Amino acid sequence: MPVAGPKRVILAAPRGYCAGVDRAVIAVEKALERYGAPVYVRKQIVHNTHVVSELEALGAIFVEEVDEVPLGSHVVFSAHGVSPAVVSAASDRGLQAIDATCPLVTKVHREAVRFARDDFEILLIGHDGHEEVEGTAGEAPEHVTVVNSPEHADTVEVRDPEKVVWLSQTTLSVDETMETVRRLRIRFPHLQDPPSDDICYATQNRQVAIKKVATGADLVIVVGSANSSNSVRLVEVALEHGAKAAYRVDYADEVKQEWLDGVETVGITSGASVPEVLVQQVLEDLAGAGYRDIEEVRTAEEDLIFSLPKELREGRGTGGRASA
Numbered sequence: 001m002p003v004a005g006p007k008r009v010i011l012a013a014p015r016g017y018c019a020g021v022d023r024a025v026i027a028v029e030k031a032l033e034r035y036g037a038p039v040y041v042r043k044q045i046v047h048n049t050h051v052v053s054e055l056e057a058l059g060a061i062f063v064e065e066v067d068e069v070p071l072g073s074h075v076v077f078s079a080h081g082v083s084p085a086v087v088s089a090a091s092d093r094g095l096q097a098i099d100a101t102c103p104l105v106t107k108v109h110r111e112a113v114r115f116a117r118d119d120f121e122i123l124l125i126g127h128d129g130h131e132e133v134e135g136t137a138g139e140a141p142e143h144v145t146v147v148n149s150p151e152h153a154d155t156v157e158v159r160d161p162e163k164v165v166w167l168s169q170t171t172l173s174v175d176e177t178m179e180t181v182r183r184l185r186i187r188f189p190h191l192q193d194p195p196s197d198d199i200c201y202a203t204q205n206r207q208v209a210i211k212k213v214a215t216g217a218d219l220v221i222v223v224g225s226a227n228s229s230n231s232v233r234l235v236e237v238a239l240e241h242g243a244k245a246a247y248r249v250d251y252a253d254e255v256k257q258e259w260l261d262g263v264e265t266v267g268i269t270s271g272a273s274v275p276e277v278l279v280q281q282v283l284e285d286l287a288g289a290g291y292r293d294i295e296e297v298r299t300a301e302e303d304l305i306f307s308l309p310k311e312l313r314e315g316r317g318t319g320g321r322a323s324a
């Protein structure tokens, strides 16, 4: 049985809420205040179990598709964005839509529209079936092919190799995406890059921070939900950058006692859809297990705030609250 040395925690920063998640959650809260319960939300507003259940308790009803929403009701589109087909379906039902799509996802939609208009074939790097990928691909279904992985880059076919551009989901691993692009470029030397980074600032910042923390960690705990792409990527990035073990948990009580066996240094981070209170609960439990020495390692400052969706701006404050 290994003998553990001094127990300590290294807390990654930035972690937790990004500007797009903050805005989307406030949008549902404001919609409930303004219109009263229930307010319908298509898909999970953000991919976090705790956030969704808190909003349900306030009167939000989460549905999979707009045809489940009663005619004429208010419906919020999630931070991951929607395709034009969903916007039309909501309009056909006379729904009053509030679009909480993160502006950084909307930026990728605009790129897809623009490149499709110029008759490019768009290789959209991302996870097939993820809501964001469905929304972006839905802007130009005839022009988009989803590339799921670096291996897929070796086999994907295009119509005209002279006219190909790559775009990506906002919450991918930066390193893996660059590997996918490297392999695509071997096959398609004329491959164009997106006009600016599609992987968003929050995803990148959280990955940079966990890389630094993981190097010295026996164990990394990522707080975040299983369907949160950026949270799952943080586990992978931690393992690739030196963490001896890394696990994802929704809640503190999911941390298993045996994970801590022989562990001196625990690294902690959280995905972009995770409220800080959930991280603090993990820290409290770790303190109970003797990990009271906490050092924060910060690799970037974040002060981005997005204004609320236009449907909620009038007569209200326009900004989100400060990000964690």
Ligand code: SF4
Binding pocket: 018, 019, 020, 021, 079, 102, 103, 104, 105, 170, 171, 200, 201, 202, 203, 230, 272
């Ligand atoms: Fe927007 Fe990035 Fe946050 Fe997604 S993770 S909501 S793209 S800021």
